[in-house]
Amino acid sequence: MQNSIIDLDKLHTTELGEVRIKRNLSIQADDVVLWCKEFVKQADIIIGQGKNLYAYKNGVVITINAKSNTIITAHPINAKVRLMRTSDYLCLPEFLYQAIFIPEGVEPPYRSMVNHPQIFVYIKDFGTRPGDLGVVAESKGRVIGAAWTRIIHAYGHINDETPELAISLLPEFRGYGIGTKLMKKLFGVLRANGYVQTSLSVQKDNPAIEFYKRLGYRIVEEKLDHEGNEDFIMIKKLK
Numbered sequence: 001m002q003n004s005i006i007d008l009d010k011l012h013t014t015e016l017g018e019v020r021i022k023r024n025l026s027i028q029a030d031d032v033v034l035w036c037k038e039f040v041k042q043a044d045i046i047i048g049q050g051k052n053l054y055a056y057k058n059g060v061v062i063t064i065n066a067k068s069n070t071i072i073t074a075h076p077i078n079a080k081v082r083l084m085r086t087s088d089y090l091c092l093p094e095f096l097y098q099a100i101f102i103p104e105g106v107e108p109p110y111r112s113m114v115n116h117p118q119i120f121v122y123i124k125d126f127g128t129r130p131g132d133l134g135v136v137a138e139s140k141g142r143v144i145g146a147a148w149t150r151i152i153h154a155y156g157h158i159n160d161e162t163p164e165l166a167i168s169l170l171p172e173f174r175g176y177g178i179g180t181k182l183m184k185k186l187f188g189v190l191r192a193n194g195y196v197q198t199s200l201s202v203q204k205d206n207p208a209i210e211f212y213k214r215l216g217y218r219i220v221e222e223k224l225d226h227e228g229n230e231d232f233i234m235i236k237k238l239k
């Protein structure tokens with residue numbers, strides 16, 4: 001809950017705003033402003049961007065004009081997926097960190113864990129090697145997810161012609177189809193660059209395995225990683 005930057009008492013909307021919010025979210029609430037106040041109170045995250053504040057929860061984003069406290073609109077999160085740019089490389093440590101699997105009830109690892117050589121190899125000097133390809137998802141001008149490949153001797157290495165994939169989204173954006181969009185876009189980029197398959201490594205307990213299977217990955221090997229975790233190596237044929 002992060003409502004301290006919005007003055008809930010001053011929140012209001014216009015007639016048009018009310019119509020837009022009801023239509024976009026298919027809600028029947030009698031008092032849309034009250035509905036939005038409750039939403040903002042419970043929001044997972046509230047972000048200021050330009051003149052607006054964006055409150056996120058359950059795959060929905062509410063847009064509020066920060067100065068006037070007007071609720072402008074609300075709609076399901078809709079991320080734009082595009083090629084990774086050089087300027088996006090700065091986000092890679094964050095998405096590498098977010099890609100680390102944290103089983104339920106386990107404390108998140110220190111951020112510095114990404115500096116471990118066997119992990120850092122996924123982003124070190126990204127953009128300088130053949131097979132360094134990436135896509136990002138952007139919401140309200142902010143990069144909220146990334147998927148990228150490299151040909152490196154890391155956990156999911158198969159051979160020197162098979163780029164290994166890594167993917168993650170910021171936690172509040174998971175489970176709304178954005179990861180699927182990122183993967184499909186990246187498969188297209190890989191095909192366009194002449195690659196015929198892509199690999200990855202995933203911990204056996206990670207629910208992402210089902211996500212990968214749905215996207216056409218098959219388990220080809222089981223391995224232990226440097227911490228003794230059991231991993232599956234998976235391959236997706238691109239033809």
Ligand SMILES: CC(C)(COP(=O)(O)OP(=O)(O)OC[C@H]1O[C@@H](n2cnc3c(N)ncnc32)[C@H](O)[C@@H]1OP(=O)(O)O)[C@@H](O)C(=O)NCCC(=O)NCCS
Pocket residue numbers: 098099100101167168169170173174175176177178179180181201202203206207208209210211212
């Ligand atoms: C894995 C991940 C990229 C999928 O993207 P997404 O947008 O959440 O996925 P989609 O909405 O397109 O597809 C939903 C599927 O993703 C998987 N998924 C959803 N939330 C997840 C989460 N928090 N962690 C892992 N996988 C998740 C599930 O298989 C889900 O299928 P289900 O709805 O039938 O349970 C994203 O959830 C994520 O960043 N997870 C944490 C990082 C991670 O595990 N990366 C992979 C390391 S190998």
